[in-house]
Amino acid sequence: xxxxxxxxxxxxxxxxxxxxxxxxxxxxxxxxxxxxxxxxxxxxxxxxxxxxxxxxxxxxxxxxxxxxxxxxxxxxxxxxxxxxxxxxxxxxxxxxxxxxxxxxxxxxxxxxxxxxxxxxxxxxxxxxxxxxxxxxxxxxxxxxxxxxxxxxxxxxxxxxxxxxxxxxxxxxxxxxxxxxxxxxxxxxxxxxxxxxxxxxxxxxxxxxxxxxxxxxxxxxxxxxxxxxxxxxxxxxxxxxxxxxxxxxxxxxxxxxxxxxxxxxxxxxxxxxxxxxxxxxxxxxxxxxxxxx
Amino acid sequence: xxxxxxxxxxxxxxxxxxxxxxxxxxxxxxxxxxxxxxxxxxxxxxxxxxxxxxxxxxxxxxxxxxxxxxxxxxxxxxxxxxxxxxxxxxxxxxxxxxxxxxxxxxxxxxxxxxxxxxxxxxxxxxxxxxxxxxxxxxxxxxxxxxxxxxxxxxxxxxxxxxxxxxxxxxxxxxxxxxxxxxxxxxxxxxxxxxxxxxxxxxxxxxxxxxxxxxxxxxxxxxxxxxxxxxxxxxxxxx
Ligand SMILES: Nc1ncnc2c1ncn2[C@@H]1O[C@H](COP(=O)(O)OP(=O)(O)OP(=O)(O)O)[C@@H](O)[C@H]1O
Ligand SMILES: [Mg+2]
Numbered sequence: 001x002x003x004x005x006x007x008x009x010x011x012x013x014x015x016x017x018x019x020x021x022x023x024x025x026x027x028x029x030x031x032x033x034x035x036x037x038x039x040x041x042x043x044x045x046x047x048x049x050x051x052x053x054x055x056x057x058x059x060x061x062x063x064x065x066x067x068x069x070x071x072x073x074x075x076x077x078x079x080x081x082x083x084x085x086x087x088x089x090x091x092x093x094x095x096x097x098x099x100x101x102x103x104x105x106x107x108x109x110x111x112x113x114x115x116x117x118x119x120x121x122x123x124x125x126x127x128x129x130x131x132x133x134x135x136x137x138x139x140x141x142x143x144x145x146x147x148x149x150x151x152x153x154x155x156x157x158x159x160x161x162x163x164x165x166x167x168x169x170x171x172x173x174x175x176x177x178x179x180x181x182x183x184x185x186x187x188x189x190x191x192x193x194x195x196x197x198x199x200x201x202x203x204x205x206x207x208x209x210x211x212x213x214x215x216x217x218x219x220x221x222x223x224x225x226x227x228x229x230x231x232x233x234x235x236x237x238x239x240x241x242x243x244x245x246x247x248x249x250x251x252x253x254x255x256x257x258x259x260x261x262x263x264x265x266x267x268x269x270x271x272x273x274x275x276x277x278x279x280x281x282x283x284x285x286x287x288x289x290x291x292x
Numbered sequence: 293x294x295x296x297x298x299x300x301x302x303x304x305x306x307x308x309x310x311x312x313x314x315x316x317x318x319x320x321x322x323x324x325x326x327x328x329x330x331x332x333x334x335x336x337x338x339x340x341x342x343x344x345x346x347x348x349x350x351x352x353x354x355x356x357x358x359x360x361x362x363x364x365x366x367x368x369x370x371x372x373x374x375x376x377x378x379x380x381x382x383x384x385x386x387x388x389x390x391x392x393x394x395x396x397x398x399x400x401x402x403x404x405x406x407x408x409x410x411x412x413x414x415x416x417x418x419x420x421x422x423x424x425x426x427x428x429x430x431x432x433x434x435x436x437x438x439x440x441x442x443x444x445x446x447x448x449x450x451x452x453x454x455x456x457x458x459x460x461x462x463x464x465x466x467x468x469x470x471x472x473x474x475x476x477x478x479x480x481x482x483x484x485x486x487x488x489x490x491x492x493x494x495x496x497x498x499x500x501x502x503x504x505x506x507x508x509x510x511x512x513x514x515x516x517x518x519x520x521x522x523x524x525x526x527x528x529x530x
Contacts, residue, residue: 170380170383170390171391173382173383174382174383174391176382177381177382178380180342180362181378181380182380183362183363184340184342184362184363184371184374185363185366185391185438185442186363186366186367186394186442188361188363189363190361
């Protein structure tokens, strides 16, 4: 294989990794703070993509940029409604009840999606400035892929700044560790949970919005993405944003290499990646035993 | 200032506090004594509503706080300093402190992080160190420092001397006196009865979730009752 085609494959792996990271970061944040494995996270992703398609098809291709902001915000609002109406009731219940609750939300949102958007798949055109390819020597890189990687890097940087330098970020880290003490120090942890869940949904919605031009958008997206996102989070270590970044890269690479070498086995590669990592580090790359 | 009225607290089905009543007056240092498992920590958790009592009433600064959420109680000026290593270990010293700082209330003391660094110069040196890597004594300073930044009227100190060297325990005594002199009331629980009774104005002896005895600290220091209830611990440290 030539260096050029390897570079192109790498970019495509990083594009997959980028979109996976955006989604998995939200999932892992919510898990870290509330100890909830949110199956409906995949629904938020799908809604992000559908909302972009609706906005673009009603207002034209120029509305893509607006939709990139509006869709995640709408999804974040939806997420906060779900948190207040459903999740709050199950925080003190056992894991199975919590799982069933988020699965119920997943099913309801899936049904509503069919009602709103129909069962037919949709496509979002790539915005003009980001379409086409960039040539570098003999290799040509799709510009939109570079955009996705850039967006993921920006999200990663934003989360790093949030958790490192802001009071809200410290509160989130403190809640991950000891929510009871945080409450005893005067933080309204209920409200914080609503905000964290909203942030998680925002990230899922943004992930769906960003990749909308890359794939056909249909009502199966939610289930597909949630499996991959969970694998990324488990590889990286539950609750760790840095882990989600590394996990996403591993999954992206395994998937790309799998497609290259043995296409019919490609989907098996990400499970293989998970098995290998968990064999070496049972609580994930950046996880601590108590988190898992 | 604090009025606990016949509270009954449960963990699941086990009935732990069986009608505990106590009070702390403005400017007082009050100690809760009792053996392991007597219910000292549970009393504090009940006051903070971390384990809300099922029956009984808790009043603080002439409000009924029995049904308040922990964060609301904290904002009224009650600060809980738990025992052990409960600092936010993934945050550094300064982040722990800034997190604890409440917006300065009107009429509040206006304590700042600089105040905490003056009180505990060691913390200033360790400002960027992750709390996970502090020694027991340093963590105690951090816990006290963060509690002070919440601008408390009443501090609940749960076994502050636990795991500290004698030198640090002596220091701790000085800090507690200083805080009392600054007008903060204090309720502390202790296994180290001698240390606590020398600090306190008044003491309660808890046994199996009930108050067995209440008396001025000086009296408890001399009483046989204390020796009986606290047995070995007391004579060892005396
Ligand atoms: N989370 C819990 N669940 C069930 N029982 C508990 C729990 N925490 C404490 N207990 C029980 O409640 C009783 C009182 O415990 P508590 O921690 O209040 O005692 P303590 O006086 O603080 O003791 P120590 O001096 O050992 O700290 C004990 O019998 C203990 O086993
Ligand atoms: Mg205790």
